[in-house]
Amino acid sequence: MQHRYFKIYKPYGYLSQFITNERPRKKKKLLGELGDFPDETMSVGRLDQDSEGLLFLTTDGKASAEVTGNKIEKEYYVQVDGQITLEAIKKIQLGVEISINGKSYNTLPCKAFILEERPEFPERAKKIRDERHGPTSWISVTLVEGKFRQVKKMTAAVGFPTLRLVRVRIGNEKLDKMDAGEVIELTVFSY
DSSP: OOOOEEEEEEOTTEESSSOOOSOSSSOOEEGGGGSOOOTTOEEESOOOTTOEEEEEEESOHHHHHHHHSTTSOEEEEEEEESOOOHHHHHHHHHOOEEEETTEEEEOOOOEEEEOSSOOOOOOOSSOOOOGGGOOEEEEEEEESOOOTTHHHHHHHHTTOOEEEEEEEEETTEEOTTOOTTOEEEESSOOO
16 A cells, blocks of 8 residues: 655644534534545544644654654744743743643753744634733743643743744654644655
């Protein structure tokens, strides 16, 4: 079987899956609505429903396991509430204590820095509060691990809750100037 590889810009409001086991109370937006994918396609890792950005899809389970392992960097641009401080960035870099499944967990050291300029992304489906509600700032956080809602928990742990989270890079593959919902088929993942 010839495996297939895709990179997509997962829009805000979509689940990182193709089917849902939930009873149909509300119609959930699923990845299959973004393109015509082979039946065996799976998302590589995940992004929360309210997160967006680069996501890989593939029919290759081995490649999926390699990407989700703890060797491949994932970079996120994160809009946080308030003017983040260098002290908070340093704490994120060194690792912070968060809760995973009700248990205390110390995140691994990571790369983090303040973005000097606001990144340009497509407008989000649901508006983020505006500057009238106080300042915001953008940071870059690069991890090799991926615990449940980890980046959001990390920024909250240092006193700057996440307002918007966009994954911009997985390994060497970048989001670049893709539009929300855009799908690009690749010959293989570049990581």
